[in-house]
Amino acid sequence: xxxxxxxxxxxxxxxxxxxxxxxxxxxxxxxxxxxxxxxxxxxxxxxxxxxxxxxxxxxxxxxxxxxxxxxxxxxxxxxxxxxxxxxxxxxxxxxxxxxxxxxxxxxxxxxxxxxxxxxxxxxxxxxxxxxxxxxxxxxxxxxxxxxxxxxxxxxxxxxxxxxxxxxxxxxxxxxxxxxxxxxxxxxxxxxxxxxxxxxxxxxxxxxxxxxxxxxxxxxxxxxxxxxxxxxxxxxxxxxxxxxxxxxxxxxxxxxxxxxxxxxxxxxxxxxxxxxxxxxxxxxxxxxxxxxxxxxxxxxxxxxxxxxxxxxxxxxxxxxxxxxxxxxxxxxxxxxxxxxxxxxxxxxxxxxxxxxxxxxxxxxxxxxxxxxxxxxxxxxxxxxxxxxxxxxxxxxxxxxxxxxxxxxxxxxxxxxxxxxxxxxxxxxxxxxxxxxxxxxxxxxxxxxxxxxxxxxxxxxxxxxxxxxxxxxxxxxxxxxxxxxxxxxxxxxxxxxxxxxxxxxxxxxxxxxxxxxxxxxxxxxxxxxxxxxxxxxxxxxxxxxxxxxxxxxxxxxxxxxxxxxxxxxxxxxxxxxxxxxxxxxxxxxxxxxxxxxxxxxxxxxxxxxxxxxxxxxxxxxxxxxxxxxxxxxxxxxxxxxxxxxxxxxxxxxxxxxxxxxxxxxxxxxxxx
Amino acid sequence: xxxxxxxxxxxxxxxxxxxxxxxxxxxxxxxxxxxxxxxxxxxxxxxxxxxxxxxxxxxxxxxxxxxxxxxxxxxxxxxxxxxxxxxxxxxxxxxxxxxxxxxxxxxxxxxxxxxxxxxxxxxxxxxxxxxxxxxxxxxxxxxxxxxx
Numbered sequence: 001x002x003x004x005x006x007x008x009x010x011x012x013x014x015x016x017x018x019x020x021x022x023x024x025x026x027x028x029x030x031x032x033x034x035x036x037x038x039x040x041x042x043x044x045x046x047x048x049x050x051x052x053x054x055x056x057x058x059x060x061x062x063x064x065x066x067x068x069x070x071x072x073x074x075x076x077x078x079x080x081x082x083x084x085x086x087x088x089x090x091x092x093x094x095x096x097x098x099x100x101x102x103x104x105x106x107x108x109x110x111x112x113x114x115x116x117x118x119x120x121x122x123x124x125x126x127x128x129x130x131x132x133x134x135x136x137x138x139x140x141x142x143x144x145x146x147x148x149x150x151x152x153x154x155x156x157x158x159x160x161x162x163x164x165x166x167x168x169x170x171x172x173x174x175x176x177x178x179x180x181x182x183x184x185x186x187x188x189x190x191x192x193x194x195x196x197x198x199x200x201x202x203x204x205x206x207x208x209x210x211x212x213x214x215x216x217x218x219x220x221x222x223x224x225x226x227x228x229x230x231x232x233x234x235x236x237x238x239x240x241x242x243x244x245x246x247x248x249x250x251x252x253x254x255x256x257x258x259x260x261x262x263x264x265x266x267x268x269x270x271x272x273x274x275x276x277x278x279x280x281x282x283x284x285x286x287x288x289x290x291x292x293x294x295x296x297x298x299x300x301x302x303x304x305x306x307x308x309x310x311x312x313x314x315x316x317x318x319x320x321x322x323x324x325x326x327x328x329x330x331x332x333x334x335x336x337x338x339x340x341x342x343x344x345x346x347x348x349x350x351x352x353x354x355x356x357x358x359x360x361x362x363x364x365x366x367x368x369x370x371x372x373x374x375x376x377x378x379x380x381x382x383x384x385x386x387x388x389x390x391x392x393x394x395x396x397x398x399x400x401x402x403x404x405x406x407x408x409x410x411x412x413x414x415x416x417x418x419x420x421x422x423x424x425x426x427x428x429x430x431x432x433x434x435x436x437x438x439x440x441x442x443x444x445x446x447x448x449x450x451x452x453x454x455x456x457x458x459x460x461x462x463x464x465x466x467x468x469x470x471x472x473x474x475x476x477x478x479x480x481x482x483x484x485x486x487x488x489x490x491x492x493x494x495x496x497x498x499x500x501x502x503x504x505x506x507x508x509x510x511x512x513x514x515x516x517x518x519x520x521x522x523x524x525x526x527x528x529x530x531x532x533x534x535x536x537x538x539x540x541x542x543x544x545x546x547x548x549x550x551x552x553x554x555x556x557x558x559x560x561x562x563x564x565x566x567x568x569x570x571x572x573x574x575x576x577x578x579x580x581x582x583x584x585x586x587x588x589x590x591x592x593x594x595x596x597x598x599x600x601x602x603x604x605x606x607x608x609x610x611x612x613x614x615x616x617x618x619x620x621x622x623x624x625x626x627x628x629x630x631x632x633x634x635x636x637x638x639x640x641x642x643x644x645x646x647x648x649x650x651x652x653x654x655x656x657x658x659x660x661x662x663x664x665x666x667x668x669x670x
Numbered sequence: 671x672x673x674x675x676x677x678x679x680x681x682x683x684x685x686x687x688x689x690x691x692x693x694x695x696x697x698x699x700x701x702x703x704x705x706x707x708x709x710x711x712x713x714x715x716x717x718x719x720x721x722x723x724x725x726x727x728x729x730x731x732x733x734x735x736x737x738x739x740x741x742x743x744x745x746x747x748x749x750x751x752x753x754x755x756x757x758x759x760x761x762x763x764x765x766x767x768x769x770x771x772x773x774x775x776x777x778x779x780x781x782x783x784x785x786x787x788x789x790x791x792x793x794x795x796x797x798x799x800x801x802x803x804x805x806x807x808x809x810x811x812x813x814x815x816x817x818x
Contacts, residue, residue, distance in 0.1 A: 069694045070711075098697030099709060103788075109705040116708055516742045521688065523782040541687055541781065542745065585713070603716075605747040636746035637717030641756070653712055655719070661710050662725045665681060 001126055002034035004060040005118055006051050008042035008067035010097055015040075017101040017110040023066065027118045032126055034058055043073050048080040055084035062090040062128065064121040066114060068097040071531070087130035089584070089652070094121040116664070123660040131651065133581035134630060138224040139325040140575040142568075143168065145216055145514070148176020149557060150549030150564040151330035152198050157568035158328075159207035163575055166322045167202065168230055169212045171261075173279035174199055176332055180262060180365060182372035182379070184557060185421040186452035192278060192374065199280040209322075213285060217319065219518045222634060223544030224325045224580045234315040236272075236286035241310035244282035248272050248302035248311065257290040264366045266384055267376040272302050277374065286311075326544050326571040329528060330564060331514060333550040335365055336400040336407070336504040350399055350406065352471045353501060359385035360479060361472060361499045364418055371425045381429045383498045390497030393426055394481045395419045395437045396469050400504030402440060408504050408525060413554040415502035416443045420453045422500060423462040435462045436494055438469050438483050446556070465492060472499060505554040518545055527553050538567045546570045585652035586633040587640060593647035594625040600639035600648050601626065608632035609639065678732040678798040680707040682791070683722060685715045685750070688739035688780045695784030703788045704795045707735070714738065716749025720760040723774065733773045733798035737790065740778040750778070772797050773804060 005027040009015035020038040028036035035058045041047045042065055054060060063086070065077045070093040078088035094117040104110040140163050144155045147169030155165045167174070178184075179199075181191035202208055211230055218229040252270035260269040262276045271291035272284050292299035293313055303311040355361050360383045362370075373379035383390045397415050400407035416439070423435040442464075444450040456462045469483040478495040485492045507526030508514075515522045519542045521529040528547050531539045538546045546567035549560035574580070587600075587608070601609040612627035626648060628639075637650035646655060684690045690711050696703070712718060715738030723734050736757055738750040757776050765771050775797070777790045 069697070071691065071694060095694070095709075098694040100697075100705075102697035102700055103703055104705045105702060106705070113705050113708070120708065120710070512742075519745055519747075521691075521743065521781040529780075529782045541691065603748075603752055605749070634746055636714040636749045637712065638714065638746070638749045638752050641717050641719040642752070650713070650717065653717060655721075658710065658712070658722060659725055662681065662722065662729055665679065665708060665726065665729045665731060 001032055001061045002059060003032050003122055003125060004051070004054050004058060004063045005030075005033050005036040005122065006042055006054075006063060006065045006067075007036070007038040007096075007114075007118070008047065008065065009038060009040045010068060010101075011041065014067070014097050014101040014114075017104060017107055018096055018114045019107060019111045020066075020114075022111055023096075023114050023118060026115050027066075027122070030119055030122050033122060035060060042067050043076050048076070051077070051080050052084040055081065055086055061086065062092075062125045064092050064094055064118060064125055066094040066096045066118050066121070069093075069095045069099070072098075089131040090125060090128050092121040092125040092128070094118045120661045120664045123664045124657050127654075127657045127660055128652070131584040134584050134586070135579045136224055136582055136631065138574060138578060138580050139226075139323050140164075141166070141322075141324045142326045142328060142571045143216075143226070143228055143322060143324040144328045144330060146176070146330035146332055146549070146551070147171075147174030147202075147210075147212065148330060148332045148549065148560075149178040149195065149198075150332065150560045151176070151328070152195075152202055153561045153564035154328045154330055154548050154568045154571075155202055155208055156198065156205070157565050158571055159205050161568075161572050161575075162207070163572070164207050164209070166209045166211065166228075166230075166324060168214050168216055169210075170215050171275065172213045172235070172283075172285040173275045173281070174202060174210070174212060175276070175278075175280065177365070178557060179276060179278070180264070180372070181368050182375070183421065183425065185417045186446075186448040188421070188424075190373075196278045196280075199278070203280045210281065211320065212281060214320075216514065216517060219327070222582070223542075224574065226324050226327060226544065228322045228324060228327075230320045230322060232318045232320055234317050235283065236288070236312055236315050237283055238308075238310040238312050238315075239281070239283055241308045242283045243308060243310075244274075244284075245307075246274075246284075247305045247307075249274065249284055251301050251305045253299065253301060254290055254292060258287055263369050263376050264363075266366055266369055286313075326546065326574050327518060328546045328548055328564070328567045328571060329514070329518070329520065329551055330548040330567070331508050331511065331551040333505045333554065334508055335363055336506045337363075350501075353396070353399065353469070353499070354472050354474075354479075355501060358472070358474065358479065358499075359383075360390070360497065361501065363501050363503045364415070364422070367422050367500045371422070371429075379429075381426055388497075389430055390433065391430070392434045392494065392496045392498075393423075393436070394469075394479075394494055394496040394499045395423055395435065395502065396481075396499065397437065397439045397502045399501040400506075401502075408506070410525065410554070411443060412502075412505040413443070414505065414556045417446070417449055417452065417556065419500075419502050420444075420456040420462070424456045424460050427456075427460040427462060435460075436481075436496075437462060437464045439464060439466055440468070446558070467492065505550060507551070511551065518542065520545060527551065538563055538570055544574065583635060583652075585635040585650065586630045587628045587635070587637070587648050587650050589626045589628055590647040590649070591625055593645050595645055595647070596623055596625045597644065598626060599642045599644065603638045603642045605636065605638070606632045606634055608634075676799055676803060678706055678795060678803070679730060680733045680735060680791070680795055680798060681726040681731045682707050682709045682735040682737060683712060683715070683718050684709055684736075684779075685738040685745070686711055686713050687745035688743065688778070689737040689787065691781035692779040692783045692787045695781065696787045697784075699784045701784055701788045703791050706795045707791055714744065714746050714749035715753035716744075716746060718753055718756070720756055723760065727769075727773075727804060732801075732804045733775065733794055735775045735777065735791070735794050737777045737779050740780055743780060770801050772801050
């Protein structure tokens with residue numbers, strides 16, 4: 001076998017710490033290597049031509065490219081090899097950038113390691129065999145998880161392109177956090193006015209199947225062919241019959257028992273309810289934890305007043321199965337709730353601010369509800385404790401964000417802007433009021449954002465104080481906010497009537513559970529991990545799954561919408577072809593050796609192992625041996641490691657190949 | 671430099687989806703670690719046959735690291751748990767035959783834990799450096815090969 005080795009400098013990225021010319025020279029001496037060369041940029045057009053020309057001129061059978069991670073350019077180099085006429089699976093990558101030049105400083109060490117990595121790749125490629133990618137059909141239908149603005153945007157974009165969408169939302173209505181907002185920065189558009197038409201469009205769209213009050217339970221399959229099991233939680237309402245007249249809600253005698261989630265606890269709601277008046281779908285839900293019928297078996301007021309007999313007390317949760325080709329995750333965020341610390345959390349909380357203890361110390365979303373025309377105060381700025389107008393209000397930014405000591409090290413990104421908006425809304429409604437903002441820095445990066453903050457300061461007279469607040473306590477009916485002005489270098493004390501904390505945006509509490517259901521990596525905060533922070537920001541390592549919105553990291557509305565459209569576009573790219581190519585690295589059984597113990601069957605996570613009959617000449621079944629269904633096999637190789645007789649092997653990673661890689665060590669390190 | 675530090679040889683068997691990507695992230699973040707490790711990329715830690723570890727020691731490794739996705743995060747659902755079971759049994763066997771189990775390490779490093787990868791690999795290298803070169807097995811192996 002004639003192997004070509006191509007060592008990339010990646011400009012200076014590799015060349016600075018790895019002596020690429022030496023690696024190329026020494027690689028030429030590895031048995032089997034017929035040609036070896038280095039180049040400034042292997043992935044560039046001229047660089048790829050170096051590979052292609054060498055394959056043709058030197059009649060190479062296989063190539064090794066020493067470059068960046070295979071996750072970066074394996075595809076590029078495989079395609080270059082295939083263009084020059086060799087099977088693309090006879091191309092291996094030695095990762096000398098991410099795992100060598102970028103992590104080591106010493107040139108001789110890094111050069112030695114790079115040569116070792118090349119040697120390992122050469123030994124592996126010697127044992128590679130030509131393979132053909134497996135072709136599988138694509139189900140041109142998408143699942144969108146989460147019905148906030150990101151999910152709505154992604155669903156509409158996909159559906160408007162002519163493909164079916166299943167939109168799953170765990171709450172009784174779509175709309176998400178955006179439906180709770182009063183006005184949006186920097187335009188001060190009424191949030192509901194711009195959102196609700198989109199919600200209705202989703203509801204009426206012939207291509208969108210909307211499943212509210214539902215959660216994804218199980219995801220099986222792979223890109224282009226996912227089977228998703230969705231739990232439809234029992235609403236206790238017949239969705240077909242309900243007209244959304246609202247009579248049941250009016251008549252429900254339970255009025256004060258339940259915390260109104262939509263109003264962020266600033267109001268109560270009946271046991272039978274829709275989250276907010278413009279809810280989509282406008283179908284109520286019975287909260288069984290407070291409904292009298294479920295406690296005592298009596299009442300049934302809703303049933304009595306419902307003219308359509310739509311109340312179904314005995315309704316059960318049901319499971320729905322959907323076949324889809326792509327999945328868009330748009331599950332959004334939660335606000336860090338500082339009075340309720342998550343269990344086993346390292347976060348120490350902000351007890352000194354008195355959130356949860358003082359009724360008038362609230363968070364950003366609560367202020368949104370107070371400022372909202374549809375909120376509990378009909379848009380009048382009144383403090384929760386005694387419904388009086390606060391004449392002095394203090395906003396504190398970075399509560400939980402950018403605080404490694406007590407909170408999270410990341411910036412929640414939207415708080416600078418929404419605090420400016422809150423202060424502005426306050427000043428527009430309480431003309432004689434004073435608004436103070438404690439901040440660390442103002443991060444107003446965005447179109448018209450900086451101008452917006454300046455407007456709050458210069459036109460509306462909001463007083464910005466750079467510094468942190470150490471304590472809030474009650475004295476003579478006031479909230480005494482003790483802080484520091486780090487510019488003036490002086491302590492500050494403000495006797496406020498109300499305090500608003502810009503608490504950090506955090507991942508949904510069950511984000512990791514959903515991630516494990518679908519197979520999505522997530523960071524230590526629970527935000528989903530994209531494949532590449534710059535070039536593949538909406539994809540995850542599980543092919544066919546895309547991210548939209550704040551489930552990936554804190555984001556504002558325009559960014560979420562843009563990301564949702566990007567995730568929709570990625571789904572549409574997938575739906576653009578009838579067939580997909582899948583890696584042919586699947587397990588195969590050596591039927592002559594298989595003893596039929598079926599340990600492989602027990603460990604296979606995909607039920608890809610089948611029992612195959614062995615017949616004698618008379619056609620009688622005399623034995624069973626293992627057989628791999630290549631359509632189901634995902635190529636993990638657990639069967640290969642388990643098989644006691646080594647009669648099942650994973651193509652592309654078989655024992656011989658891995659032994660050869662290990663063997664390459666005996667020559668290295670010396 | 672008369673007292674040159676012993677440079678152990680470490681082989682790391684890692685899965686493609688979590689630890690390999692985590693190690694890539696260490697690179698992208700320009701974190702630095704000692705160069706004594708060589709990675710072998712496998713689709714999943716479930717693919718790791720204990721024989722690979724024996725082979726690595728036989729071929730001159732002073733220490734071996736097995737690293738994959740955190741429990742529950744496996745790209746193939748369960749492979750990492752199979753790997754953990756095998757690992758526990760195998761390290762018992764190593765103890766039984768008198769091989770210092772501090773030569774064999776197991777960890778979970780996710781795709782977002784570049785920093786953790788650096789900490790894990792530095793710790794493995796330092797621990798193995800402390801234990802010293804793995805001459806015993808290599809000597810037996812040499813004799814065995816000679817008599818073959």
